Amino acid sequence: MFKIWGRADGSNVVKAMWCVGELGVEHERIDWGGRFGGNDDPEYREKNPNGRLPTLEEEGGFTVWESGPVVRYLCSKYSMGNLYPEDLRERASADKWMDWSSLNLANFNGVFLDHFFRLPEDQRDPAVVEAAIEKAADMYAILDKHLANRPYLCGDKLTTAEFPAGSLTYRWMTWPDSRPSFPNVEAWYERLAARPAYQEHVIKANRKRG
Numbered sequence: 289m290f291k292i293w294g295r296a297d298g299s300n301v302v303k304a305m306w307c308v309g310e311l312g313v314e315h316e317r318i319d320w321g322g323r324f325g326g327n328d329d330p331e332y333r334e335k336n337p338n339g340r341l342p343t344l345e346e347e348g349g350f351t352v353w354e355s356g357p358v359v360r361y362l363c364s365k366y367s368m369g370n371l372y373p374e375d376l377r378e379r380a381s382a383d384k385w386m387d388w389s390s391l392n393l394a395n396f397n398g399v400f401l402d403h404f405f406r407l408p409e410d411q412r413d414p415a416v417v418e419a420a421i422e423k424a425a426d427m428y429a430i431l432d433k434h435l436a437n438r439p440y441l442c443g444d445k446l447t448t449a450e451f452p453a454g455s456l457t458y459r460w461m462t463w464p465d466s467r468p469s470f471p472n473v474e475a476w477y478e479r480l481a482a483r484p485a486y487q488e489h490v491i492k493a494n495r496k497r498g
């Protein structure tokens with residue numbers, strides 16, 4: 289049994305935990321970071337020198353930090369040829385969408401967190417949120433075009449490609465009062481939202497914040 293260190297509502301923990309839920313493997317998640325603290329605990333820093341979340345820990349003290357590699361490691365171990373494509377080109381496509389999503393969609397998430405939850409009310413600025421939505425819309429337009437003729441990012445089934453973009457898209461779809469409409473992204477989101485693991489680890493975990 290492995291452990292995942294990290295509070296359930298951290299966006300990168302959400303990404304890893306949705307993956308764990310899809311895999312259906314035995315695990316223990318430990319509330320860590322954020323309001324639970326522990327980031328600077330020397331023993332935790334031994335596991336993850338960044339003090340960030342999530343951290344995967346296996347028996348024998350083997351650890352992986354960085355949510356993307358955590359997802360890739362778990363899916364290679366427990367779901368090679370299914371969630372993690374075996375074919376090298378398919379795998380490169382899944383990796384491509386994972387990295388692209390983490391690089392290009394994280395910005396709106398940071399702005400949403402600050403201006404919907406973290407900043408004192410009098411410092412929250414709708415214009416900053418609006419600008420982040422506009423910037424993210426350029427990225428969602430790319431996703432929308434890609435999803436026009438396939439139900440999932442790598443074709444007919446869910447793969448590792450979905451975890452970063454799919455987990456962040458819950459916040460895109462539900463946190464701002466309005467956003468540009470991308471019909472293929474919305475249909476893909478509905479497909480994800482119908483999955484029990486997404487409901488448990490993305491929707492429920494995020495709701496606890498609000």
Ligand SMILES: N[C@@H](CCC(=O)N[C@@H](CS)C(=O)NCC(=O)O)C(=O)O
Nearest residue numbers: 298299300321322340341342354355
């Ligand atoms: N690139 C890292 C980012 C890790 C990260 O910044 N995680 C956030 C939570 S989503 C964190 O540790 N924040 C400090 C905290 O919650 O205490 C990853 O993908 O794992």
